[in-house]
Amino acid sequence: MTEQPRLAEQNVAVLLPEPFVKWFAAKGWSPRLHQLELLAKARAGQSALLIAPTGAGKTLAGFLPSLTELAKRPRRKPGGAHRGIHTLYISPLKALAVDIERNLGKPVEEIGLPVTIETRTGDTPSHKRQRQKLAPPDILLTTPEQLALLIASAGARRFFEDLRYVVLDELHSLVTSKRGHLLALGLARLRAFVPELQTIGLSATVAEPDELRRWLVSQASPEAMSELIVVTGGAKPxxxxxxxxxxxxxxxxxxxxxxxxxxxxxxxxxxxxxxxxxxxxxxxxxxxxxxxxxxxxxxxxxxxxxxxxxxxxxxxxxxxxxxxxxxxxxxxxxxxxxxxxxxxxxxxxxxxxxxxxxxxxxxxxxxxxxxxxxxxxxxxxxxxxxxxxxxxxxxGAQDTPPLVNGGLDVLAQHVLGCACGAPFHADALFDEVRTAAPYVSLDRPTFDRVIDFVATGGYALRNYERYARIRQTKEGLWRVSNPRVAQQYRLNVGTIIEVPALNVRYVQAGSKGAASRGGRVLGKIEEAFLETLTYGDTFMFAGRVLRFEGIRENECFVSNAPGSDAKVPYYGGGKFPLSTYLAEQVRAMLDDPQRWKKLPEQVADWLRFQAEKSVLPKRDDLLIETFPRGNRHYLVAYPFEGRLAHQTLGMLLTRRLDRAGAKPVGFVATDYALAIWSLADMGWMFKNKKPSLAALFDQDMLGDDLEAWFADSWLLKRTFRNCALISGLIEKRHPGKEKSGRQVTVSTDLIYDVLRSHEPDHILLQATRADAATGLLDVSRLAEMLSRIRGRIVHKDLEQISPLAVPIMLEIGKMPVHGEADETLLMDAATLVEEAMGPEMAD
Amino acid sequence: MNFSLSRATLIAEADFVGIAGERAVCDRRGVLYFPELRLLAVSDLHLEKGSSFARRGALIPPYDTGATLLRLQAVIADYQPRIVVSLGDSFHDGGGAERMHQSFRERLEAMMAGRDWFWVAGNHDPDAPADLPGDTVRELAIGSLVFRHEPSKLRVEGEIAGHLHPCARIVQRGRSVRRRCFAGDGGRMIMPAFGAYTGSLNVLDRAYAGLFRLETLVAYMLGAERIFAISSSMLRPG
Structure with missing residues (x-):
């Protein structure tokens, strides 16, 4: 839309108060169509989603309804009662709120509007917060966590009673996380306070705008959606x-x-x-x-x-x-x-x-x-x-991740927050919660279990009635049983769990005595990686093969493991897994030599060599190559389903191969492929159907094998910890306020073990499994892949490594170290390439 | 199965340790049994730790007492001891016994019936547990043995203590194993914590400084099938 369609001046005048028209004119600008469209819809009492590329004047568009309304509002008489918040702006980033304050302040000042704008974030000093409660600004810029806190404070209903608009910035990034769940619940609460409340969502382009449109409005009437305004893409990039x-x-x-x-x-x-x-x-x-x-x-x-x-x-x-x-x-x-x-x-x-x-x-x-x-x-x-x-x-293809159902741990936090604000009736809150899109399919028994969890922990053994955090009054209202509960809630609000990197500390082999508790620190490593390790696993870091000895406070202890294979790969690639859409595109490209013409010559050559030496997988096939190298046998699969799914697949396949007697030693996963190496000849095993590849890749691996791996995986214990923290089962640790010592904490690992053996169906374990399956393991994507490739597995048993396998073979034993070159860790690339392609291609 | 037969089998298979001249079985489940005295010692049950947290607003699962008692019950059924010594911190706090669910209380009382039961006072539970039988003592001397909760600073031959929740870690043939353990040097023995929610502290931690003769210190690590006696030179911190 490079041409701005001309609007009848009349229309502009109707929508825009005069000072605004003058301001636009003075700037030499004219209001954009989508800005006026949004204004018109807001005027008509509708909520709307504005999808526009950056630079389209999205922010101003989002605030125009508020600003024009505030411009016409009579000034407050000196000494008159303070008015409540008129517009709430919520962004995922504190910095963004601060930035908006600056950007919005400019036109407000230039137009000469009697509008007060303030931010409220974790950094806002407490005296300012206090003052904001007594004398609220017209426009409050804040974050989802602060909204949760405001809702949980007494007098929340009064504080928000004049609220007209909620502007949600960067909505596409907010909705995909647990923060989005918390925010959706907060919004439902605000709508309960002010039924005629209007929302304005600002978003970058997304695959499914309807998901966001539903998210913005009450789902009391099924599938209700906000209005939609799409500004298409500006000039072609x-x-x-x-x-x-x-x-x-x-x-x-x-x-x-x-x-x-x-x-x-x-x-x-x-x-x-x-x-x-x-x-x-x-x-x-x-x-x-x-x-x-x-x-x-x-x-x-x-x-x-x-x-x-x-x-x-x-x-x-x-x-x-x-x-x-x-x-x-x-x-x-x-x-x-x-x-x-x-x-x-x-x-x-x-x-x-x-x-x-x-x-x-x-x-x-x-x-x-x-x-x-x-x-x-x-x-x-x-x-x-x-x-x-x-x-x-x-x-113009879009592939933003699909929205998932709202977390039960988040719901538990919200329920307690509601009670901290004011006593609630379970029926009313249930109805209210279901107006939030992520919770639209929540059933009453589950909701009641969440309330029960908040009250007494929700255990089959009814032992904690007297310690209930919320209690039902005679009238059937749930209220906080004591003020300390609200205080604890305020300290623990939010869904962001800090996952710090841990120091990797070397423990000298053969050291003894209390003095040798720790050797030198080798660097920092993400906790997410450590989650995948069990004691005794080996991995490469800082130029050595190390053995994982355990985690103690914020340190990961390792010892030297010279001469062993690094069993567990370190994921040096991007954190974002390859999207399903792109994966499909890549598979299609491999299958279509016509499209190789667009590729650089050296890459096209690589694919041609692959076709010659092995085979290129058809679009919907799964290619599996087996070959010996050194004293190991390798299996390389090319599912192109992203690292998370491959990692899960790798864990499950190694279990199965182990049972089949293949003696697997390790595996590595990238976004594109998975390599497993073993002591036994897997190529021979598959050809003789011991087991067949079809049996190995059967979907039943997502049943018992997944369960069994779940049970003793670090991964699930860490996920449980997050759910326990978000749901308020245990308290977050506050830097600086941490009490040290074992007496005041109880390890969530021990809680997990006890709960798992005594009440495996407890709601928190249910939440944990759901989280792990979606977030950490990409189980659904793996399931889709396994069903897609049934009967479509192509096995190539090769004498030596294929050209396509070279990249993943190079990942084996390779390990980026933060801010440090790791030349010594690189495998001998030249040798591998020469083996695969013949001497003429290697340089 | 006949109890005495099962006891005899157990003891025959078990490793005996000597403590100040007394022979004891280090059971892999974390208890000590002195066959000559028919005495069973268990330490740091920390019963009602869950409800102790719940009292302060953290509603962690209330199954720790049940889990702990179930394991204790099994041990008592196996050894049929005449005397049971619970070495302190039997309850996570002074109100623990009072808070205990009726079903657990009944289970505990059934275990106590027909035998002498001593509650050694611990720092978490300095007073006698409410409404429970058994004798509460600060410490207990039987023969050449002294049972007390906190190990004394001075060297005492024959001292059996708890309090520190020892664990040990070794690295062997490419694997690292960290387990709760008994820690003893022939003169003194510190028992592992038995409770389901109890953490543990490596025997190489400075909290143990001066308690043992390092050259004769052995960590009796609790394995899935048996106890592993590991000499101090093999132990790793962490």
Missing amino acids: DISILDSEERVPWAGHSARYATPEIYREVKRHKTTLLFVNTRSQAELLFQELWRVNEDTLPIALHHGSLDVAQRRRVEKAMGENALRAIVATSTLDLGIDWGDVDLVVHVGAPKGASRLAQRIGRANHRMDEPSKAILIPANRFEVLECRAALDANYL
Whole structure:
């Protein structure tokens, strides 16, 4: 929509009060169609979802209904009663709320509106919060957690009684998490306070806008949806894949090969935004760029583990256009408006077409100019993925994750919050909760179990009646049994559980005595990785094979395990799994030699060699190759279903192979493939149907095997811990206020064991299993894949490694270390490549 | 099955340890049995730890007492001891016995019936448990043995104590194993915590400093099938 359709001036005048019309004119702007459309719908009393690319004036559009209404409101008489909040703005990021305060303050001041705007976040001092309760601003900018706190305070109903609008920014990113569940419940509560409340959702493009439209309005009438306004894409973005003169690596995620070419682009543009998928990649790219930065261009780094002050400095410099390039992770994905970015470089594969579109939207904030972006694939599979993503972007395909049912742990937190605010009736709250889209299919027995859980823990053994946190009055209202409960609730509100990285501490083999408790720290490692380990597992880190000895407080103890195989792979790739849509695109591309023409020559050659030496999988087939190498036998499968699903598949297949006598030693999973290695000849076993591949990949692995693995997996214990924290079963730890010592804590692992053996159907275990199945294991995706490939498994028993297997074989034993080059860990790439392709292709 | 037969079988298979000249069976379930005295010692039951938390607002599952008593019941049924010594912190707090569910109380009383039962006072439960039989003592001396909750600072031959919840960790042939354990040096023995919600502390922690002669310290680690006696040189911290 490069042409702004002209609106009859009359229409504008009806919708926009005069000071606004003048202000637009003074700026030399005219209100955009979608801004007026949204205003008209709001005027008509409707809630609406506005989907627009960045730079479309989304924020102003979202606030116009409030501002125009507030402009016409008579001034409060001095000494008159304070009015309540008129508009509540909720964003996923504190920084975004602060940014909006600045951006919105400008027009408000210029138009001369009598409107007060304030933020309320975790950083707001308590005297200001107190004052806000007595004299609320007209527009309050805040976060989902703060809303939960406001709802849980006495007098919440009064505080919100004048509320007209709730503006929800970056809605697409809010709704997919437990924060979104909490927010949906909060919104339902607000609607109970103010039935005529209107919501305005602001979102980037999503696959299923209807899901968001339902999310915005009460589901009391089934499938009710908000109005929808879509601003289509601005100018078509100009996206290219870097056609490097260098050799594209077989594996890895650093894209180091392209550094000089990236630097050349930075020099040619005013401000370049460089996106990577992980923090370690960001660190690495930043260092690489500075290594070649002979002109000492101002290049900055921005990611989540950096100190806040440092991040603010970078943001400020960006705003002042003082930077030439910023290396960033997802912290900058969301719609914070800063600076004139004229190029987006995406290093590594985007993992999802929607994510790519969102990131590219960062370039050129004027939506009528084409955004310019360059994709830098870090390895050969990523070349395929980038190509697929690029095609998808032109097609406008979207692949945001589907919304999941609301968590029961979140519901428990909300129920207690409601009781802290005011006594509630279970029937009324049940009806209210079901108006929130994530909880629309919640059944009454489950809801009652949640209430029971909040009250007394919900145990079959009714032992805690006297410690009930909420109690039913004679009139049937549930109320908080004592003020301390509300106090505890306030300290524990929210669904964000800090998952810090743990120090990896070396324990010298053969050390003894109390003095040798810990050796030196080797680095930091994400807890998420440690979750997949059991004691005794070996993995590579900081140039050694290490054995996992255990976790103690915030330290992971390891010992040396020289000469062993690193059994468990470390996932150095992006955190986001390859989206289903892109995976399908990549499979389709492999199957279609016509499409290889668009690929760089070296990559097309690679595929041709694969077709010659092995076979390329058909679009819906699963290719499995087996081959010996060294003193191991390898199985490589190419499901293209993303790392999470592959990881789960790997865990389950190794169990099965172990039972079948294959003596599996380890496995590695990437977004594209899964490799398992063993002592026995798996190729021979499959050919002789001992077991057959069909039996090995049978869907029944998602039954007993999954259960059995669940039972003693670290993963489930950690998930249980999160559910226990969110649901309020145990208290969050507060940095600085932690009481040390074993006497005041009880390990959630022990609780898990006891609960699992005594009440396996307890609601919290139910919530835990649901979480693990969706979030951590991608079980549903694995299930779809297993059903898709039934009867479509193609087995190639090879003499040696195939070209397609080279990338994953290189992942074996490879391990990025934060901010540190790990040359010594790389396998001998040259040998592998030569074996696979013959000497002429290896360089 | 005949009780005495089962006891004889158990003891024949078990490893005996010597403590100040007395022979004891280190049972893999975390109890000590002195056959000559027909005495069973168990430590740090921490009964009603769950409800102790619940009292303060953390409604953790109330099954710890049941789980702990069930295991204790099994041990008592096997050994049929004449004397039972519960080595302190039998209840997680002073009000624990009072809070205990009636069904658990009955189960406990059934176990106590027909034998001498001593509640050694612990730091969590310094007073006698409400409405329960048995004798509450600060410490108990029988023969050359002294039973007390907290190990004394000075070296005492024949001291059996609890309080510290010992565990040990070893690394063997590529595997690391961390288990609750008995810790003894021939003169003194510190028992593992028996309760379902009890954590544990490595015997190499500084809290144990000075309690043992390191050269003769053995950690009797609780295995799934049996006890493993591990000399101190093999132990790892953490």
